[in-house]
Amino acid sequence: MSRYSAFSLLRGALTGHRHWQPAWRDPEPKSHYDIIIIGGGGHGLATAYYLAKVHGLKNIAVLEKGWIGGGNTGRNTTIVRSNYRLEPLHNLFEFGLKLWHGLSDELNYNVMFSPRGAMFLGHSDADMVKLAERGDAMRCDGIDADLLTRDQVAKLEPLLDMSRDARFPIQGGLIQRRGGTARHDAVAWGYARGADSLGVDIIQKCEVTGFVRDGDAVVGVETTRGRIGAGRVGICVAGHSGHVAGLAGLKLPVESQTLQAMVTEGVKPMINSVIMSQSLHCYISQSDKGGVVFGGDPDNWPSYAQRGHPMVMEGAVAQGLALVPALSRLRMVRTWSGVTDMSFDGAPIIGETPVRNLFLNGGWCYGGFKATPASGWTYAHTLATGKPHDLNAPFSLDRFERGATIDETGSGPMPNSR
Template sequence: MTTTDQSRPPGADLPDHPDFLWRDPEPRRAYDVVVVGGGGHGLATAYYLAKVHGITNVAVLEKGWLAGGNMARNTTIIRSNYLWDESSGIYEHSLKLWEGLEEDLGYPILFSQRGVLNLAHSLQDVRDSVRRVNANRLNGIDAEWVDADGVKELCPIVNTSPDVRYPVLGATYQPRAGIAKHDYVAWGFARAAAAMGVDLIQNCEVTGIETRDGKVVGLDTSRGRIAAGKVALCAAGHSSVLAKMAGIDLPLVSHPLQALVSELLEPVHPTVVMSNAVHVYVSQAHKGELVMGAGIDSYAGYGQRGAFHIIEDQMAAALELFPVFARAHLLRTWAGIVDVTPDASPIVGLTPVENLYLNCGWGTGGFKATPGVGDCFAHTVAKGKPHPYAEPFTLDRFTTGALVDEHGAAAVAH
């Protein structure tokens, strides 16, 4: 199944075809709720609007193909071991949903709870890591501190020699963390939402947001005007562009975030390893590729391409931690577009425009939040007020000063 035919596999000409995942409808002229952005967050929001709140007159608009943006370009790490109560709350809510998501959607998502190691390479790293473990435990989140021997036991291919530039002194470990198959997650949400009556409309770019007397009333799109009772923005790196159409300036900067995969290999990497000092994180996908990433590019932009100097730095970092990878071949590289707030935490909630709702600013942490924020954002849209887990992440925190600063609480891209 390719990205161009995933809604209609070959031969799937009728809605009752066993391989048919979702309809490909023409947009209607009006909906109760229009979700802008057909990635993981948009699809999950539509699903929970229908399932939990009974709101099915919903359209999801995607300018390209469903899940063709950051959802198709991320490295699929799922964890909840964040430092601050506010962050750990929403991510732990999400992780608990991940644990039952395959059964809930009735669709395989290949969720693999193989654990995540966040390495410490200095005494300050150790202090910060132990602090985070204790904070996690206070919030009921599984977290452990392991020494260098413990790291070696959990992941034998990590180089724990003391004779390296950044020796491994230990790591935090979250056993329930892991990875999932991003395409399957998107297809599962899309299939389930469509089955409850949600319209999934591809190749439909929003070109304008229409307001009247301070209230959103509709959208101009490349497929005509669509009236909307409520509009929910889930457009990741392009959120600031869309919000500007409604006269809202968001405290966001968009950056490329690059990642890469190796050729297919036999199983060699049993967990997920992240390192902020060496600046790389590595897991092994279900098919066998090594999946690697690092931090965001320092420049602002909307490019979705890799760059050689980033690849070179990532490879040097990966080989320092994993000498066994020295003869692996790079298969492909790419970039997503991440939207970053001043405090490295998301924005979820209401806007100054009535009935216009915002879910953005997830930076590098969007995939792991998919079911959790879908549930919370659907609640926010349906009820017209923030879900308790989303209350700390409202837009007005940038005027009140109640920031949730997660810059240093997570290794590399979080």
């Protein structure tokens, strides 16, 4: 695989750009792999990349039922941050954020990571206390967080409705300046190209339809392209975790719901940071193309439909317009939705399952994109060694029966944490 560089572009320009090669191969599946990863999204591809890069494993396959990055990797709102209150969460996401900061260099692929600042808004005294507490918790673990006054928020985002009689008055905010956005597709493509160049087989249009068992162990998978043997199998299928784990007879602490997002026509820069309000649940940022991307709550009932309901979209839009009234002048050009696997404490699950040689990475709710590098890194460690990495040990599947949930919002045993 040739390296991308300014020099290779220049050389290509002189030869009519006939030098471009496919960024990854399209191999036929082999009869056996040491490790099979089910799901060719960002997390699965990152896992394969780190298995090859960090652990030196060669005989790895990523199986994808559609095309890589065609699921939630291509459907999120591209926000990257690590501003969580609970220690296991912010430690995992912070590890990821550090990887994000060097990711384009690491992959030799521009993931367009833009640390423009991720800001939570505070709408009341209680909100400001909550934000201060969160910021303190982060800073105790060396993660950047700055509490902003009302004036500082207004200066950073002049288009916010800062009037005293605003529908959602703004009292201040909490910003993580190292947070921001990244190009979601590029993350999948960059990891795919990197993994492929290290010998990983990326097999698209290959849906897993069952598991091959030998006693209490999984020894392979049945797919639409035939049976493939495996030493270890890692599920990494986001919203479809429940379905795929069900093929192995497992019942997971997740419920799949639909999460919508939408984007306006492209305009000149108007939103400088990532604006989020957790009291409302609305998040707004502007893509590098100029479209204002925003999203809100999931459709709060089970669904695998990959399409949302206008009623929920209307709620998200109403919040966005109340915060940034100027958005009312823009046309919405696209809306879409993804299937999210909502876990019962709002935190992900990365680790072993009761079935030997079968591992699970899922339950990311709607916060998975930002974790892509950290998820891949820790899952690769788990798949390579059979044991959890320090960072994903708290996120084991058995934490619910042990009463060791990681409940950031204290919402209890329901799959609608936020």
